Amino acid sequence: MQHESQEKPRLNAFPIFMRVEGEVVAIVGSGDEALAKARLLGQSSASLRIVAKNAEPALLDFIARHRAVHVEADYAHEHLEGAVMVFAATADETLDTRIVADARRMGIPVNAVDRPELCDFFTPALVNRAPLAVAIGTEGAGPVLAQMIRARIDQMLSPSLGALAGLAASFRDAAETLLPRGNPRRRFWSDFFSGPTARAVAAGNLSLAHDAATELLLSRTPAVGHIALVGAGPGAEDLLTLRAQRLLMDADVIVFDALVPEAVVAMGRRDAERMPVGKRKGCHSKSQSEINTLLVALGREGRRVVRLKSGDPLVFGRAGEEMAALRDAGISYEVVPGVTAAFAAAADFELPLTLRGVTSSMVFTTGHDLKGGTLPDWAKLAISGATVAVYMGRSVAAEVAGRLIESGLSPDTAVAVVENASLSNRRRFHGTLADLPSLEARRDLSGPVMTIIGDAVAGANFDRSEALVAQKPTVFGQDEALVSAAEGKAR
Structure with a gap:
């Protein structure tokens, strides 16, 4: 049984990436709302159809520069035919409602700008490193917040990531042919995106990057197992260290104790194997000896393992026994400190x-x-x-x-x-x-x-x-020191 905590809120809108290459996306509107959506969709390879009888100059300029199809007429439901997405951006609630009804009747997903209650989907704030994209959404609750987060992420991501992702696409078929599924393939891509190939792309040398990727793909170096004994902290997932988070995202297997919350375990890759090993008062699913044997076996299989321990691994975590077992077996390991419960409790108080x-x-x-x-x-x-x-x-x-x-x-x-x-x-x-x-x-x-x-x-x-206990009765009209002394004698 894992550490109990409040359940995380669930998403009411699930994020997906929809294919729009060569498909028609219809935008109905003539002003700033329509222009904003046109600029967003203009980053894709969709064919834009903009329905605007009296388009404002900025929108007309966009239509001309992006060769969008301009339907210069009052809106009619026929203008939506053949579209895979529709945007109602007229700033007229009655007309937007009509467009939404028409689109739904035709089975086309529709978004009504600034009217979340009418939307089938929401448009995200977008960080574009094509073919890599990062989308930030708030289900329409806070578009300004999404834009603020987008600006931060945009600063963090190298402009070369698009080129790196494009190079990866060119190696995908070869990797699937030459490398077995699971750990070997995962290891290749991990090294591809973090090793010499990525550094060469960042330096602008695509030829060297291609050679490095080819060498990596053809190498037959056996995978080396590694165990990270990681402190999961006292419970709050945002107290996890950056190193712990990185290792979780790189792990093939996550071995965790009962007191480690699901929110922390969930910070690992979705496809990582998860192994609960219990060890909670009154509920010991595995003995310490069995855990030691498991870690050694996983290391010998060449797996990258995160052994998640509540708090800090070196404070009542029995990490000493696990390190001794790994040393004796010659398995590579490291220890990542965590916030121990004493520090968290002190901070709470x-x-x-x-x-x-x-x-x-x-x-x-x-x-x-x-x-x-x-x-x-x-x-x-x-x-x-x-x-x-x-x-x-x-x-x-x-x-x-x-x-x-x-x-x-x-x-x-x-x-x-x-x-x-x-x-x-x-x-x-x-x-x-x-x-x-x-x-x-x-x-x-x-x-x-x-x-x-x-x-x-x-x-x-x-x-x-x-x-901790009910307050002691207060004695009025007496000096506090006398009361204290009396209580001391009573004890």
Whole structure:
């Protein structure tokens, strides 16, 4: 079972690329709305038919320069015949509605400019690197936003990408003939778009690029497996590192733990094989030994694998055992850090884990260490002022609190608790070490819980958190210090 989170909104309009080469696209309108659509469609190889009785000068100029067919007449439904798409751009609601009705009756998809409720499809903001295209849509909700995003993407993409995509098209048949489906073919295209071929195209040397692509295609170097142990972060997909995202897009196989949200797994390629390996409290689908064996086997098969671990791989992720197994088997691997849950929980609380003059050290622990007969070293550090972050400690909260208080840590020490750190459905609680045992009794906490203990916690922002336990009764008319002292004696 994966980490629970709110379901992502679903698209009401699914983006596709429709063939328009040599096909008729009809635009009805004579002003700026019609001109904007004509300019957009003018980037394609469609045959434009513009129905405009009194076309404005700018539209007439476009028609002349692009050799569009100009129907200089009042609109009639016959003007739509033979079209594969229709744009109603008259700025007249009644006429646009009529055009939409005619197009639908004729079975032609239609777009009514600035009238999303009448549209069968929406036109995107377009980044054109033909034959490569990037389309950005908002289902008509925010055209200006789409244009802003288009401008950013346009700056990011090299002008040479169109030429590179064109060269790739010329090698497609050969690649399908010479390379088997699956990993070998995928590896060829990955190297094609990121290696010497791409660099030669970017330098403007198409002849050298063609030679490099040919050499790559004919090489028979066996695929080398590689395992990336990747930190998936605490849950929010936008906390994933850029390196992690790149590796996910390059992976043949994604092996993931139960606490890794589907939204993070989905950032990989759609055709990548996905292997859940469980390892959640009460639900262990594979033992650690089985996971080690799986990673080694995938590496020996020449697969590129991303091993997704919740948080950071090196913090309670048992990455040490997996690295040892890969080293012993001679399999190439790397480790990609992730945002660990303690940092995410602290950020949710605006909590300084270290605080000048208060604490300059911190401890990460699972809390289960306290089940032994002797006090672990980290507990001694907590008593001396370190901030303690307790992972997976909800079921032993009472024991953690009891042992720390018994060993000398003040019951008034501040405590912050976060369920589902970093996610939109996170919950924050605050209290003291004496309040911590109440955590075990809560039945409304189903997500992962992180507990932070220490004097630095007092510097957190508690405006958006709730008390761990009901507020103690207030004693009016007495000095706060006397009340505090009385409570201390009672303990």
